[in-house]
Every structure is written in structure tokens, then in C-alpha cells.
Amino acid sequence: MPDPSYVNSQVIDVINQSQAATMGHQVVLTSGAGKAYQSVAQSSAIAVQDATDALRNISTIATTAAGVAMAQFLATGDKKYSDALQNAQAMMKNATQDFADIGSAAATILKAFPSG
Template sequence: MSVPATVNPQVIDVINQVQSATMSPQVVLTSGAGKAYQSVAQSAAIAVQDATDTLRNLSTIATTAAGVAIAQFIATGEPKYAAALEQAKGLLKTASEDFSDIGTAASNVLKNFPSG
């Protein structure tokens, strides 16, 4: 039979210290909380990016509608085109308010989420 090899006690000590430093309940808890915080932060950022895209798209639609309404109002003088211009303006105002609300909500969620 072969004689079992002995392991240097310093090697065993290093392994125990590394295990303690990386696998202790507090380290695991803090690491998990940090990952959860990063996930929530990324979700909040995506929500703001989506709101930005929506604002940009609605701005394009409102600007186009306003341009058509102005051209038709100048050409015909009919007040319905002035009303359409006001609706386009209202659309942009509402979209801006929605963007602000989403940004504020995302910020509040992130501020109130425990970071670990």
C-alpha cells in the first residue's frame, strides 16, 4: 500500500481562509443583495430607455401631424386644422409628462431598493 501524502498545513490554512472569505453567510448575503440591486437598476434603466423611445416616436408623430395641420390650415383656413394642431401639442405634452413620471418612478424604486 502506498503511504498517503501529507499536505502542508499552510496550504490547508489558505484553503480554509479562502473558503471563509468567499462562502461565509454574510458574504453570500451581501453578494446576493448586490446582484439583486444591479438587476433592479438595469430594469429601471431599460424602463427609462423605453420611455425615451416612446417620447421620441410620439414627438415625431406630433411634429408631423402639426406640420400637416398647419399646412392645411394655411391652405383652407378651416378651424378644424387649428384644433388638430392643439391635439398634436397635447399629445407631446402628455408624452413628456409620462416620460417624467416613468423616470421619477424608476428613480424612486432604485433609491428605495436595499443595495446590500
């Protein structure tokens, strides 16, 4: 009867090689850096998505405000409605600049982050 505590040396070698391939120092470092890069990339993408949503919402508000202001200005000729129209346009311009700034910042952060 074979000794139950005996393990074939080939099995031990395969286990050691598998551990070296998956748990080696450089493998762990590279894997960790890759996971960190993916996390930063996902966070950057979420920031851009949030900025897109904000831009869309501000666009809806600004367009609605501009329509109301234009209708009131045409109906009354009161300058305050012309001012409101300009404010709505400025709001949209600022939101567009914010979107561009967030996109640029996200891209810069991601480019500067080591990918592994």
C-alpha cells in the same frame, strides 16, 4: 517516500481561509444583495431608455401631424386643422409627462431598494 494522503497543514489553512472569505454567510448575503440592486438598477435604466424612445417617436409623430395640420389650416382656414394642431400639442405634452413619471418612478424604486 512521503505519504501521498498527507496534505501540508498550510495548504489546508489557505483553502479554509479562502472559503471563509468567499463563501461566508455575510459575504454571500452582501454579494446577493449587490447583484439584486444591480439588476433593479439595470431594469430601471431600461425603463427610462424605453420611455425616451417612446417620447422620441411620439415627438416625431406629433411634429409631423402639427406640420400637416398647420399647412392645411393655412391653406383652407378650416377649424378642424386647428383642432388637430392642438391635439398634436396635447399628445406631446402627455408623452412628456409620461416620460417624467417613468423617470421619477424608476428613481424612487432604485432609491428605496437596499443596495446591500
